[in-house]
Each structure stands twice: as C-alpha cells, then as structure tokens.
C-alpha cells in the first residue's frame with residue numbers, strides 16, 4: 001500500500017506537525033487509562049481523535065500499537081507465545097465492500113480464492129481480550145493482552161469466571177482467545193450503580209483479591225493452535241464442542257454480512273444482554289487469512305465492522321443563554337459544524353446551568369457532541385479544555401433583568417420579559433384551541449408591543465395584524481375571526497389558558513367540580529380552602545392561590561373587556577365531548593371542526609389528557625399523536641367511526 005498523505009510530498013506545515021504530535025501524545029495517554037478500566041474520555045471521542053491522526057499521518061507509530069504496555073502491578077507479567085493483535089476497522093457498508101474487494105484482489109494475485117463469497121461473521125464483544133491456555137485438557141493459565149507481547153497472568157481470576165471450562169472434552173493442549181464481558185443482567189444484579197460494563201469488567205478482572213470475578217463471563221472466538229482446522233466455522237464448532245461459550249456467528253457472502261449488519265444495527269443489538277460495538281468479519285478460509293497476512297499485528301483478512309457512532313468531536317464557538325417561555329434559561333453550545341446521523345449539527349444543548357458548571361465547559365473547548373435516537377443534539381463531554389470556563393450570565397439576555405438560581409436552573413422572573421410574555425400568549429392561544437395562530441405571529445405581536453397580556457389579543461385591529469411583515473388582510477381576518485369564534489370560554493379553559501404553574505386544565509376541572517363555579521369564588525379562596533380538596537394538597541393549593549393573586553389585575557381587565565368565563569359547558573348533542581383531527585381526512589378540517597362545535601362539542605389542537613376522541617385517517621395509526629392518545633386512554637377513531645358516533649348521538653350529517 002502507498003501512503004500519499006493527501007498528495008503531500010513535502011514536509012507538512014508546522015501547525016499540522018504540532019497537531020500530529022499532540023494527538024499522538026494524547027492517544028498514548030488515553031490508552032493507558034482505558035486499558036486500566038478508567039478511561040479519560042469516551043470511545044467515540046477517542047476514535048474521533050485516532051481517525052484525525054490517521055488522516056494527518058497514516059503511518060504514525062502510535063497507530064500501529066496494540067493495547068498498552070502493562071503497568072507495574074501485583075500481577076506476574078507473562079509473554080504471549082503468539083502475540084495478540086488487534087483489528088482494523090470499517091465504519092460503513094462502502095468501507096466493508098472496499099475491504100472485501102481489496103482482499104479478493106490480494107488473494108487472487110497470490111493464487112488463492114476470492115473471499116467475498118465465503119466470509120465468517122461474529123459479534124464483536126465489547127470487553128477485555130484474554131488468552132486462556134489448556135494443558136492436557138486442563139485449565140492452566142490466563143494472560144491479558146497487555147501490549148500484545150507481554151500481558152498479566154490473571155489465571156486465578158479467570159478461573160472463577162463463567163464460560164471458562166476447567167476441563168476440556170479432550171486432553172488437548174491449546175491456546176484459546178476470548179473476551180471477558182459483564183452481562184447487563186449481571187451488572188444490574190451484582191454491580192449496583194455501575195453504568196459501563198466494559199470498564200467494570202476491566203477493573204474487576206484485574207482485582208488482586210478476585211472479588212466480583214464470579215459475575216464476569218468469557219466468550220471465546222479464536223484458537224491459536226490450528227489442529228487441522230481449515231475454516232473459521234470449524235474453529236467455532238470445535239470451541240463449542242469443547243465446552244466454550246461463544247458469541248453468535250454466521251457464515252455467508254458479502255451481501256449476507258451486510259444484511260446481518262443492518263439487522264444488528266436496527267434491532268438485535270439493542271436486545272442483547274451484553275454490549276457489542278460491531279461485528280467481526282473474516283475470510284472464512286484460514287488459508288486465505290494466511291495469504292493475506294498482517295500489518296502492525298492487525299490481520300488483513302479480518303476487520304471490525306463497527307456500528308456508526310452518533311457522536312463527534314467539535315469545538316465550541318459560542319455559548320448562548322436563551323430565555324424560554326417559562327423564564328427558564330437554557331444554555332446552548334454553538335459548535336463548528338459536524339455531520340451527525342445524517343444532519344449538520346451546529347447547536348447542541350447544554351441542558352441547564354448546573355450541567356454547564358459540571359462540565360466546566362467554555363468557548364474554545366473541544367467537546368463530544370452526540371445525537372441519539374433523533375433527539376436534540378447535546379454536548380456529552382469536554383474532551384480537552386481549550387479556553388476559559390464559561391461564567392453563567394447574571395442578567396437575562398432578553399430583558400436584562402437579574403437572573404435567579406433555582407436548583408439546576410437559572411430563571412428570569414421578570415413578568416415583562418418578552419420571552420415570558422410570548423410564553424403566556426402562546427399558552428392562551430393553545431388552551432383556547434386557536435389553531436391558526438402560529439409561533440411567529442405571536443412573536444411579531446409581542447415584538448411590536450401590540451400584545452402584553454392575553455386581553456390585548458381581543459383589542460387587536462385587523463389593520464395592526466395586516467401591517468405586520470408577511471401578513472395581510474386575509475390572515476388578519478382569519479385569525480381574529482377564530483379568536484372570537486372560541487368565545488365564550490368555559491371556566492376551566494379560561495383558567496388553564498392563564499398558564500399558571502401547577503394549574504392545568506385537569507386541576508381547573510377539579511376546582512369547578514368542587515364548587516368553585518365562578519372566577520370570583522376562586523379569587524376569594526385561600527390556600528387552606530383549596531388544600532382541603534381531595535387530589536390537590538397544600539403545595540398545589542399554594543401555587544394556585546399565589547398564581548391567581550399574581551394575575552388578579554390581568555384577570556379583572558379580561559373580564560372588563562367582556563372575556564367572561566362561563567361555567568356551563570355548551571349545549572348540544574356533543575356537549576362535554578372533545579375531538580382532535582389528525583392526518584388527511586375526506587372533508588376539510590374546518591368543516592369537521594364546525595360540525596363538532598355547532599353541536600356543542602369541542603375541538604382540541606393536540607392530544608391532551610382532556611381529549612376524548614382522536615380522529616385520524618387510519619384508526620391503527622402509529623403516529624406520535626396516536627401513541628400519546630393510547631397512553632392517555634383517548635379513544636382512537638377513523639372517519640367512519642367518528643361519523644357513526646356523532647350520528648348515534650343525534651347529529652345530522654349532510
């Protein structure tokens with residue numbers, strides 16, 4: 001193989017040289033901690049740095065090393081008769097195909113048979129390599145990989161692990177290779193509080209008192225002495241026959257392997273009782289493997305086919321402190337763009353101020369950004385400090401008010417803060433089910449200082465909305481008509497729309513059912529009064545009373561404007577029933593809404609605990625709305641079911 005160094009034939013520039021030296025030094029340091037079971041950084045971060053070094057200097061000696069030299073410990077050092085190597089890796093299907101093609105070319109040139117049609121695949125166990133030696137069929141020795149040449153003799157510990165037979169079925173002398181793992185079920189049972197099975201296995205297997213080794217398991221996948229064996233498949237069969245536990249394996253073509261990989265990535269891996277970090281793919285024929293030979297103690301005829309990492313290293317460019325609708329300040333890291341799970345990521349959540357302090361993060365730091373299960377990307381760890389540690393702000397970035405710390409959170413308590421005003425308006429619009437009002441419109445209205453509190457919504461003139469950027473007469477009329485069409489509001493909706501903490505619609509309903517049938521009665525209630533209601537309790541009662549008193553003037557302004565809550569639910573055959581429509585329906589949404597509302601029912605914009613019926617094109621939909629509905633016990637209906645229901649109630653459908 002030729003290494004073109006991206007086409008450079010001159011000396012790399014000093015900055016690159018310095019980065020290479022830095023990476024190499026750090027890689028050696030991280031390895032030493034990792035193989036001792038106390039990694040400094042995550043595997044994903046380590047792999048990212050190793051890949052970076054490989055890009056800059058593919059032949060760097062740090063990349064050729066295996067494991068780490070053994071440290072001075074109480075364990076006796078032992079030399080491996082046959083050095084223990086490592087594996088090269090591929091991280092996607094194209095790389096695996098390229099590896100197979102390259103192997104085929106090489107073997108064929110040497111007069112062998114192409115390997116692509118005869119591959120052997122095994123789960124790549126994420127544990128610690130171990131060599132176990134049997135003499136005359138009896139367990140004799142176990143040596144850790146160490147740096148591949150010299151390891152530690154931890155025989156008494158390995159003897160206690162599961163899956164290690166004391167005696168073989170035949171009186172053979174041989175050396176087998178396996179991986180010490182900690183099964184997840186054993187971790188749960190016997191290692192409370194431990195989160196990483198690999199690190200626990202590494203630490204435990206080297207304990208001088210051997211404590212905990214009985215909970216570890218060894219699975220075997222290789223055999224050093226060949227015993228007339230000519231394929232990997234025969235090796236595994238032999239190991240199983242002698243009583244060794246093994247990982248799952250299969251024989252197949254390149255296409256089969258790709259299928260297996262997809263299946264493992266998408267489902268099997270998540271259901272295993274142990275962690276694997278990929279598959280190991282090899283030429284099934286040992287003759288082909290011998291022909292291919294090895295480079296840097298990594299066989300060319302085998303490769304680790306790793307699962308895609310959903311984490312990458314990047315650099316923090318800026319840290320933003322966004323004030324949210326509830327006043328909570330959320331820190332966000334802006335990082336140099338990285339590709340993650342098919343998307344370019346530039347913003348990563350830092351959750352809260354407590355987490356920022358715990359990470360000790362700052363602008364200029366190298367961080368690991370991850371995106372798991374499609375959630376919002378977040379910063380997992382600081383890999384290397386590169387700048388000053390971020391000092392959390394003392395003032396709100398939206399309104400400059402002094403921030404308050406509450407537990408892990410920073411809060412803006414200024415009720416006039418535009419972020420909080422937007423939040424309250426948003427809550428109102430949501431609760432009354434005004435579907436036409438988008439976030440952006442609310443933001444514009446608050447920005448233009450046209451709306452400071454919910455009551456202001458009802459004072460808006462069509463022209464004020466029409467004049468906003470990208471609005472117009474049609475939109476203005478539509479949203480204002482919608483607003484008035486929701487009136488009058490029932491008392492529970494009115495209360496929930498205020499968005500008082502701890503005071504959602506269920507609580508509002510409970511209060512009405514307990515006799516607080518007018519807003520006046522509620523405003524007059526004390527904490528003690530409400531605490532007596534079963535299902536409320538003193539804490540919630542306190543929040544409700546304080547919340548209502550804090551908004552009293554605003555409530556009075558609403559009422560003065562004619563926004564008077566009514567206690568009676570509307571009348572009609574669908575009174576007391578709520579519906580939410582989702583997906584493509586045969587009639588326009590507006591028509592369905594009208595049908596429900598003119599008959600006394602309510603239409604909600606989303607699935608809440610209050611929703612009685614979710615109507616969708618397919619009743620067995622697996623959409624997130626349908627899942628939520630199932631959780632709440634909401635009835636799922638298809639269109640036909642909906643029409644049948646309302647007709648049974650006496651609604652005439654044209």
Ligand SMILES: NC(=O)c1ccc[n+]([C@@H]2O[C@H](COP(=O)([O-])OP(=O)(O)OC[C@H]3O[C@@H](n4cnc5c(N)ncnc54)[C@H](O)[C@@H]3O)[C@@H](O)[C@H]2O)c1
Nearest residue numbers: 030031034039041042043046086087122124125129221280
């Ligand atoms: N976090 C850190 O600081 C840090 C530091 C160094 C290394 N690492 C991690 O260690 C790994 C590299 O270490 P490595 O040299 O042990 O290589 P490796 O784990 O990538 O692959 C080789 C090893 O796989 C194991 N293996 C498991 N199942 C196998 C099977 N069925 N067939 C063959 N081998 C199997 C063997 O022990 C073998 O030695 C990387 O994943 C890297 O992220 C992390």
Ligand SMILES: [Zn+2]
Nearest residue numbers: 396399412417
């Ligand atoms: Zn603020």
